[in-house]
Amino acid sequence: MGLEDLNHNFLTGSLEELVKWARRSSLWPATFGLACCAIEMMAAGAADFDLARFGMEVFRGSPRQADLMVVAGRVSQKMAPVLRQVYDQMVEPKWVISMGVCASTGGMFNNYAIVQGVDQIVPVDVYAPGCPPNPQTLIHAILTLHEKIRLGELTQRRPGETGAGIDLAAEPVPPGWVAPPSGVRLGTPR
Amino acid sequence: MTSEELKAETSEGLQELQERDETDPVALAIEEGSPFRPPEGPMLDLGDIDVEFGEDETMIINMGPQHPSTHGVLRIMMELEGETVLRSKPVIGYLHTGMEKTGEELTYVQGATNVTRMDYLSPLHNELVFSLAAEALLHIEIPPRATWIRMLMTELNRISSHVLWMATNGMDLASTSMMIYGFRDREMILSFFEKTTGLRMNHDYIRPGGVAADLPDGWEDDVMSIIETIPGRVDEYDEMLTGQPIFKHRTEGVGIISPELAIAMSATGPILRASGVAWDLRRAMPYLAYGDVDFDVIVGTVGDVFDRYAVRLNEIRESCKIVRQCVEKMPLGDYRAQDKKVTPPPRARIDESMEALIHHFKIFTRGFEVPPGEVYTAIESPRGELGCYLVADGSNKPYRMHIRAPSFVNLQSLPPLLRGGLIADAVAVISSVDPVMGEVDR
Amino acid sequence: MAAVGASAAELAGLSETSSIGASGQEVLHVTRERYLEVAGALRDAGFEMCADLCGVDYLRHLDRPLPEGVTPERFEIVVNLLSLEIHQRVRLRVQVPDSDPVVPTLFNLYPGTENMEREAFDLYGVCFEGHPDHTRILMPDDWEGHPLRKDYSVGRVPVQFKQAPGPR
Structure with missing residues (x-):
């Protein structure tokens, strides 16, 4: 049957593109407010900046229902295990935005108490600079992540590929996870 | 019959109820029955807790540190009997940043940058208390315009902090419109801050010796538009929440604290004032120029969640009054002390004078020396008494910098507030204490 | 009603004399033995709130000048x-030696010091x-360790540039 017989408007595309479009259009962030940046994250979700434009206004209280973790603020040594546990509780696929310099590098608090960069604990997809980043910066980081999802692979990210310098290959492999054969990409990066 | 005669008559001494203020605060706390001190370890084994359980079954649950309504990373261990909270213990430290240690590594010029990140809802107050402490050690007078600019900015900051509290409190009590309104109105003040200081938060604007920059051109119009809008918006909140039956049911009679217990627990700020003690450092021990402005100290009567809400709501109105007087009385003159030791030269001088360039470079790299001594200064932040204990040893860095954080101390009154309430009310009570975890853990 | 302008030591009828420090603040040096007694007398004299309690480590200034009769020690508890x-405010300074860093708790007088004392223990x-x-x-x-002690390192981690090319 030819497509010209159909009456309604339609688009054609691969299933993969559709899935990626759906994923990036409704990223649900987990509320992981830690410090100053959390206030700016809340401001980004409120009226003036309105994250609802990107389908992300639902900040989920439970990590089980979220697929984006915005690490907003400094991560202390005491909080680090909690952060990792919350990250582990999120279901795949999941992404992490490191918001602010404290989360990204420890910032001005280069001391005994602060983890010098959250990428030592969880793989980070996008780093947002600033102390604190204003809501526009956060929105820019989110749009960057959208681009990344749109252009990225559909399948689970491969070991060692994401996260600045973090060796995911050393991570324990979840049971039942089969590494894709190297060189085979299911998506076509543009 | 006098009490002495009564005492003589009974074998067990005085039989009448004594005056409430004669009760020892510790006895009062024990009478309330709220102290609860289990170990805080992450793998808490119930068998390890040395707690006497009654005949009824109680359950210990953890709330936080990752919980949407604990305002950050507060963790509360609660002993429950059914839905009723019996004893509880706040567990903190999840945001410990080592700022007091970092503060000993930074010069006095850089110090304000550090302290401003403690209480991120009222950063200007933190800068102010640090600057006041440093100035007390330096024995320098700051010009009147700097004093009034500081007052103007900190009062605006108090408004924005209380408005944000209204927003998050609304969110905790499921009033989403309140949250949207609160953030909308806060943006108005933040945009003025951005215009003046360059940043929305963490300004580093108030520094030892004055403020970083003069107010921008046309600041009167900006400030007047803020204080003409905010009271109307506050009336809106008032209309939306104060008389609303759901809000009243969730807040009235919940989390009551008596003035005696509040004082014994060292609680300050809206918690103390809501319980009926008219203690406001702006009035009681005036700093800056608070002696010259007219405002009221808002006091509650019952000491419940609703009173704390009402105190904050009306403090926004009082702050608007102070801001208006600041605009009217703002003197002309310098915005920082003309003390060569502390003040960097004006920007224009750097282009023409080598000495000015060297002087500027020295102040921002090496800083200035502060004579040995120790001082404790305190101001009224939106959350209570914010103090700074500074020990100087004659070098360019503080030997010891300690911040008395109001939220840190106020958190101690959570167990008596939560005692006997429902677990659903715990959210309202935690919110009413208004803890800012950055300040609690420092 | 208390006399206006009287120092806290006079109000409480203490044998210690207070000194006036920077910006006219009243400071009272007390020994560990008299600490509880002085705090109790001050509480009865109307100083009903303990606003702050913190520790200070004077490791680098063991010979600092103090009033007559006060032996400088490594730690100080400042109340x-x-x-x-x-x-009115009054500040108590208690000298605590390094060899025996123990002071009695103020908890029974001021229950509000519970968190502050825990903090001083944790950090000092x-x-x-x-x-x-x-x-x-x-x-x-x-x-391990008490981070705000002067012999505890800040724990600064040198900044690493992860993507920088390594030495060949």
């Missing part, structure tokens, strides 16, 4: 008391005898 009635390792919950408060339970 700020506040009278809501006469709007000064023990408070009789404290009901003598545990760490800010650092994790299994943390």
